[in-house]
Amino acid sequence: MTSERLVIVGGDAAGMSAASQARRTKGPQELEITAFERGRFSSYSACGIPYWVAGDVSGRDRLIARSPEEHRARGIDLRMRTEVTELDVAGRRVRWRALETGEEGWTGYDKLVLATGARPVRPPLPGIDAPGVHGVQTLGDGQALLDALSQEPGRRAVVVGAGYIGVEMAEALLRRGYAVTVVNSGEQPMATLDPDMGRLVHEAMTAMGITVVGGTEVTEVLTDG
The missing domain is CATH 3.50.50.60 (FAD/NAD(P)-binding domain)
Incomplete structure (x- = not known):
């Protein structure tokens, strides 16, 4: 029996919640799950960042609910520092690029979840990108x-x-x-x-x-x- 292929773009809360729910529904023999995350962290609480800054949270790792290694141990192929650069809807595949090595390739899917989140509003003001100006999202x-x-x-x-x-x-x-x-x-x-x-x-x-x-x-x- 050929297993289905699920591809998820985005490895933070929404994307990995979808991956975990899919894995609970179907085992590795029935469903292959591949998730791509261009950042360095997965499944973390962005809402907790102010409490980390304040000192209520003792360290960055306390905001991470599940590490990439934990996801992989559950049969989810989570590829960190890997950015999806193109969607081929007709061919049911995504093109990806590994940010550390420059390697590129295509991965096919039967089902696709886009969980890339959103960019914060950063108004185009003079000086907005100057040193000392910080956003708080990741x-x-x-x-x-x-x-x-x-x-x-x-x-x-x-x-x-x-x-x-x-x-x-x-x-x-x-x-x-x-x-x-x-x-x-x-x-x-x-x-x-x-x-x-x-x-x-x-x-x-x-x-x-x-x-x-x-x-x-x-x-x-x-x-x-």
Whole structure:
């Protein structure tokens, strides 16, 4: 009996949850599972990065739910640092490239799952790519931020945006000894909440010592002042 082939593009939470569920449904003799992840980590909690920065999480590995080796032990061919560069829908195959070696190839599939996630909004502002400007989405981002904080501890930090991650990062930076200002285009933090609840969040942040500037858009990033 010929086994089916499942290909998953993206090896973080969604992709590997799909892979694990598929493996629980069918064993290796019935279903071949190949997953491609261009990053260095699989199955990790991006939502936990602010708590890692704050020191509540003792280390990066505590945010990883399952390592690539653990996935492979369950019969999932997880290929790290491998980017899918082309989909051949008619031929039911994907083209991939190993980022470390440059090796390229095609892998066929019967079923395909795209779990690549999304890119964070990074507005095209002057200075947005300057040194000292950090995004927080991946474990690599978190490590880069921690490395930068360890080099210049206890200064000033500005957080642009007051959604869940912005609020959590503001608290994390405050706990690391930074004077923190949050700049938000909305009048109150946490736009997903009702305005009265957002006002309570605002008041709590202010009571902690975080400066919250609402109804304000960032137009430029200057890093030489």
